[in-house]
Amino acid sequence: MQELTSPKEMREWSRAERARGRRIGFVPTMGFLHEGHLRLVDRAKQRADRVAMSIFVNPLQFGPTEDLAQYPRDLARDRTLAAERGVDCLFVPDTAAMYPTEPLVRVSPGPMADALEGAARPGHFAGVLTVVAKLFHIIEPDVAVFGRKDFQQAMLVRRLAADLDFGLEVDVAPTVRELDGLALSSRNTYLQGDERPGPLARRGLEVLRAPGVAPEYLALVDEQMRPVARVDARTAVLVAAKVGKTRLIDNVVLGEGVASDISVRALA
Ligand code: AMP
Numbered sequence: 432m433q434e435l436t437s438p439k440e441m442r443e444w445s446r447a448e449r450a451r452g453r454r455i456g457f458v459p460t461m462g463f464l465h466e467g468h469l470r471l472v473d474r475a476k477q478r479a480d481r482v483a484m485s486i487f488v489n490p491l492q493f494g495p496t497e498d499l500a501q502y503p504r505d506l507a508r509d510r511t512l513a514a515e516r517g518v519d520c521l522f523v524p525d526t527a528a529m530y531p532t533e534p535l536v537r538v539s540p541g542p543m544a545d546a547l548e549g550a551a552r553p554g555h556f557a558g559v560l561t562v563v564a565k566l567f568h569i570i571e572p573d574v575a576v577f578g579r580k581d582f583q584q585a586m587l588v589r590r591l592a593a594d595l596d597f598g599l600e601v602d603v604a605p606t607v608r609e610l611d612g613l614a615l616s617s618r619n620t621y622l623q624g625d626e627r628p629g630p631l632a633r634r635g636l637e638v639l640r641a642p643g644v645a646p647e648y649l650a651l652v653d654e655q656m657r658p659v660a661r662v663d664a665r666t667a668v669l670v671a672a673k674v675g676k677t678r679l680i681d682n683v684v685l686g687e688g689v690a691s692d693i694s695v696r697a698l699a
Contacts, residue, residue: 454480464486470607481519482520483520487562492558538561540591548584564591575588575602611627645673648669649669652669668683
């Protein structure tokens with residue numbers, strides 16, 4: 432795997448590959464890689480002959496009170512994961528390389544950026560689309576792969592590519608989740624141990640609370656019946672609920688799933 436830090440070298444790599452008739456796939460990230468990022472690499476490899484991944488924590492998309500300084504970073508680990516997954520070129524520019532001067536000209540994302548994440552994070556999508564436009568110009572990919580976890584971002588990048596004629600395909604990949612349903616995110620590392628099963632149990636109780644169903648408990652426990660601070664494949668979810676006048680219990684071990692249980696129909 433090549434590792435490049437200068438936009439000029441990155442562009443030269445890309446152009447040389449294209450000159451040899453190779454399609455370039457591109458996966459932009461902010462690093463601290465997880466399986467969600469690596470699935471994007473898999474998709475890029477299916478759709479292109481060479482895959483470039485960028486790792487750049489883009490200051491332009493962080494608000495003044497956001498976590499730019501704390502954002503988790505581990506380039507040594509990222510390098511190993513990217514190489515193992517088959518990334519051909521890792522582009523890791525520093526801020527000075529991407530923004531030698533503060534950019535005066537930026538991408539204006541338009542009304543699709545007004546609501547939801549754009550409302551919660553003013554200026555965020557202008558920062559995202561500006562860096563994405565720069566990366567598209569530096570790498571000139573045939574296809575760029577984004578994750579559906581960041582739905583609004585992916586839709587805005589599609590419009591960026593179409594409205595400004597980047598002449599590339601924007602592919603959107605499914606969200607990769609933990610066993611408990613939590614979408615993988617570099618920021619999950621901020622979560623305290625007990626901040627996950629808590630909301631999960633509450634959410635489970637909400638789901639159970641259908642008309643005529645009175646949930647009694649929903650617990651996440653290990654094999655010693657201890658409440659868990661972090662779920663894993665062996666965590667059991669135990670529920671009891673009254674359905675009408677009848678009290679029922681059930682459970683599922685997360686790593687086994689409901690599908691692996693023996694069904695009555697299969698025995699009949
Ligand atoms: P980030 O490093 O958070 O900027 O994410 C880089 C790319 O990975 C974006 O296109 C994200 O949408 C995508 N991504 C992040 N988390 C996931 C996930 N859990 N599943 C799929 N794609 C993801």
